[in-house]
Amino acid sequence: MIICKVVGHVWATKKEESLVGQKLMVVREMDGAGQLKEAQFVAADAVGAGVGEHVLVVEGSTARIAAGGNHLPVDCAIVGIIDTLEVEREREVNRSDTPGE
Amino acid sequence: MIICKVVGHVWATKKEESLVGQKLMVVREMDGAGQLKEAQFVAADAVGAGVGEHVLVVEGSTARIAAGGNHLPVDCAIVGIIDTLEVEREREVNRSDTPGE
Amino acid sequence: MIICKVVGHVWATKKEESLVGQKLMVVREMDGAGQLKEAQFVAADAVGAGVGEHVLVVEGSTARIAAGGNHLPVDCAIVGIIDTLEVEREREVNRSDTPGE
Amino acid sequence: MIICKVVGHVWATKKEESLVGQKLMVVREMDGAGQLKEAQFVAADAVGAGVGEHVLVVEGSTARIAAGGNHLPVDCAIVGIIDTLEVEREREVNRSDTPGE
Amino acid sequence: MIICKVVGHVWATKKEESLVGQKLMVVREMDGAGQLKEAQFVAADAVGAGVGEHVLVVEGSTARIAAGGNHLPVDCAIVGIIDTLEVEREREVNRSDTPGE
Numbered sequence: 001m002i003i004c005k006v007v008g009h010v011w012a013t014k015k016e017e018s019l020v021g022q023k024l025m026v027v028r029e030m031d032g033a034g035q036l037k038e039a040q041f042v043a044a045d046a047v048g049a050g051v052g053e054h055v056l057v058v059e060g061s062t063a064r065i066a067a068g069g070n071h072l073p074v075d076c077a078i079v080g081i082i083d084t085l086e087v088e089r090e091r092e093v094n095r096s097d098t099p100g101e
Numbered sequence: 102m103i104i105c106k107v108v109g110h111v112w113a114t115k116k117e118e119s120l121v122g123q124k125l126m127v128v129r130e131m132d133g134a135g136q137l138k139e140a141q142f143v144a145a146d147a148v149g150a151g152v153g154e155h156v157l158v159v160e161g162s163t164a165r166i167a168a169g170g171n172h173l174p175v176d177c178a179i180v181g182i183i184d185t186l187e188v189e190r191e192r193e194v195n196r197s198d199t200p201g202e
Numbered sequence: 203m204i205i206c207k208v209v210g211h212v213w214a215t216k217k218e219e220s221l222v223g224q225k226l227m228v229v230r231e232m233d234g235a236g237q238l239k240e241a242q243f244v245a246a247d248a249v250g251a252g253v254g255e256h257v258l259v260v261e262g263s264t265a266r267i268a269a270g271g272n273h274l275p276v277d278c279a280i281v282g283i284i285d286t287l288e289v290e291r292e293r294e295v296n297r298s299d300t301p302g303e
Numbered sequence: 304m305i306i307c308k309v310v311g312h313v314w315a316t317k318k319e320e321s322l323v324g325q326k327l328m329v330v331r332e333m334d335g336a337g338q339l340k341e342a343q344f345v346a347a348d349a350v351g352a353g354v355g356e357h358v359l360v361v362e363g364s365t366a367r368i369a370a371g372g373n374h375l376p377v378d379c380a381i382v383g384i385i386d387t388l389e390v391e392r393e394r395e396v397n398r399s400d401t402p403g404e
Numbered sequence: 405m406i407i408c409k410v411v412g413h414v415w416a417t418k419k420e421e422s423l424v425g426q427k428l429m430v431v432r433e434m435d436g437a438g439q440l441k442e443a444q445f446v447a448a449d450a451v452g453a454g455v456g457e458h459v460l461v462v463e464g465s466t467a468r469i470a471a472g473g474n475h476l477p478v479d480c481a482i483v484g485i486i487d488t489l490e491v492e493r494e495r496e497v498n499r500s501d502t503p504g505e
Contacts, residue, residue: 002345012157012183014182016148016181024102024157026186032331037133051189062376071166075160079319080322084313085314112284113282117268139235141205173264176203212489213486217460218470221483242434245405275469275481276466277464304447306414334442363464365476383418383420384416384418
């Protein structure tokens with residue numbers, strides 16, 4: 001899974017019939033430094049997430065399973081709302097930062 | 102799904118037999134800032150999209166399902182035409198932008 | 203699918219048995235500006251493509267279907283030779299290009 | 304598989320029912336130079352890994368198999384704890400580094 | 405498939421049971437210019453490849469098929485050892501290189 005923030009909604013009247021009834025949220029991935037990446041995804045919401053929440057998102061064939069069935073034209077789905085994220089930041093050595101002496 | 106803009110068509114006379122009858126559109130992904138990315142995809146159109154429209158695109162095995170069957174050699178498909186996209190832009194802190202003061 | 207240009211061939215004597223008889227071509231992806239990307243793929247050719255031609259390429263599990271069977275160890279396949287590509291280039295606003303005035 | 308370092312945990316009370324009981328770890332990919340990439344993933348842990356350990360991570364449909372069943376909404380899983388990594392670094396020629404002399 | 409160079413081995417005592425007996429090699433992808441990318445993968449070896457050899461690597465669900473069974477927690481596998489790679493390099497126009505005159 002990736003960690004994303006829900007940033008909005010998307011509406012599509014004209015769509016695959018089997019998408020009717022799926023709540024579609026716009027999410028953006030959060031990197032290890034807590035920054036949102038520029039890329040955005042549209043995810044089917046299986047857990048009742050709201051805008052502003054941090055969520056767990058699955059991609060690919062797994063998203064169909066999460067969204068409720070292998071026949072669904074869905075490749076991205078929200079499977080959990082994050083309560084706590086506990087991450088150890090290690091000191092990273094960047095090779096373009098030549099340490100002085 | 103990703104959010105794309107339909108930017109063109111592609112024609113291929115010599116192709117896999119099972120692709121005959123599939124309408125193939127060229128799409129480009131739109132990022133969170135509303136910019137089109139340089140990468141382009143060719144997607145089977147399952148919903149009657151036109152050039153200039155913003156659409157929902159699925160990838161991978163899900164595209165076969167959307168395009169009408171697991172036997173189709175399709176890994177990208179348009180599954181919805183976007184009416185409204187409502188996204189909250191958060192103030193992003195860019196680490197290379199050292200705030201003056 | 204992605205749009206690629208066929209740039210070469212690859213030969214492998216020692217390989218998975220089920221790959222015997224598959225014609226393996228080296229392809230490089232073309233972006234929206236008509237530039238080839240640096241990354242290259244090796245694709246099974248299902249349509250008789252030649253070096254220099256622009257082709258439609260599928261990836262992932264779809265490539266197995268295109269190459270002739272779900273048992274094949276293939277994750278990239280050429281499924282069409284492009285005759286015509288008709289794409290609308292939109293004027294893109296690059297955020298680092300601050301428009302004068 | 305990719306080589307990752309386990310950097311933390313994630314807790315989600317509200318989640319897909321079938322995720323209950325899965326231990327979810329935050330991992331970051333290690334590149335060929337031993338650096339952690341900025342992107343992070345959440346992986347189901349199938350082998351009892353701890354924070355700080357280097358692990359083998361599978362993605363996609365393979366992660367469901369590793370996590371214990373095709374019905375699980377999991378697309379990333381830890382399948383091994385690395386004891387030894389023996390890698391030959393070749394001298395790489397970087398095209399932007401014009402060798403002096 | 406992608407073209408990779410085998411650069412090392414990885415050992416993991418504690419791992420998924422079904423991984424026992426799989427030879428796990430560290431590989432790095434080669435781009436169109438013959439450079440190794442920084443990213444590395446761990447691939448199950450189905451053909452007896454050695455360190456220093458250039459190989460064909462499959463990813464995703466296809467790797468399970470190559471490694472010997474759909475139940476294997478493997479998402480990357482070596483399926484061929486490259487004898488010859490014959491690639492046509494085209495003169496690429498880089499848009500940031502403004503041609504003099």
